[in-house]
Amino acid sequence: MSQADTRKxxxxxxxxxxxxxxxxxxxxxxxxFVGATDVNQAGLDAFAKDAGADNCFTSVLDVRDGDAYAQVLKDFAAQTGGTLDLLFNNAGIGAGGFFDEMNFDDVMAVVNINFVGVMRGIHLAYPLLRATPNSLCFTTSSSSATFGMPGIAVYSATKHAVKGLTEALSIEFARHGVRAADVLPGLIDTPILPEGTQDGAPSEGMFRLMPASSVADAVWAAYHTPDRLHWFVPEEIGELDKAAGNTPELVREQIKNTGPLAAVIKEMEERAAAAK
Known part of the structure; x- marks a missing residue:
């Protein structure tokens, strides 16, 4: 009998x-039964200690390593009897700055982790999802997938790609009974945020600081809500998504001049000018 027994x-x-x-x-x-992977061994060990060894599978994994990814999924599947109810493609990194000033190795690291790593994981895990009734392929996109965000252009581009991939796969995978959806979080209180971001975050509005648990709640709800494609955290991000689709030029001007990123952009420009 597998370690997961009959659990999802x-x-x-x-x-x-x-x-x-x-x-x-x-x-x-x-x-x-939770399969938890990351490049951070200490964090995984802490989770396993809290969850209990019988309730989880943990493994260090860099999503850029295809061979390692395939082996980790094989080891995980051995504990679940070859099934997987929910794949959560969440690993990602951020790298900020003006695109033309970024080191291209940093650019490609974002692409290879945030998008290529997602595609690799979905492709490798799909046989497990297909073998499991009502399974869900769920991926972390971003509010920056509503409109290309300055200062994080490459990150934003990868999240647009994730969103588009999810939409296509939600149609393709349906032929085998597998669902696909994503979450588009706004400003979430996580280690990926630049230092000091929390202190300057607005207390209200779509870019208010949200706890990481709000995304976890969305993942849980997504599994139990078969027809919904995009999950916005907070829900107001959905309004930005609509506006960006209907009036992209207006959204561009709002972001540039009056939006929540205007002050950040101005600071970046002033810092770049001072460095010359």
């Missing part, structure tokens, strides 16, 4: 901190 299972990348950890903790508390 979730496999999470980027599970050692932030949204991934909050999701791992929530699903473990709900009685699911």
């Amino acid at each position: 299972s979730i496999f999470i990348t980027g599970a050692a901190s932030g949204m991934g950890l909050a999701t791992a903790q929530l699903f473990a508390s709900k009685g699911w």
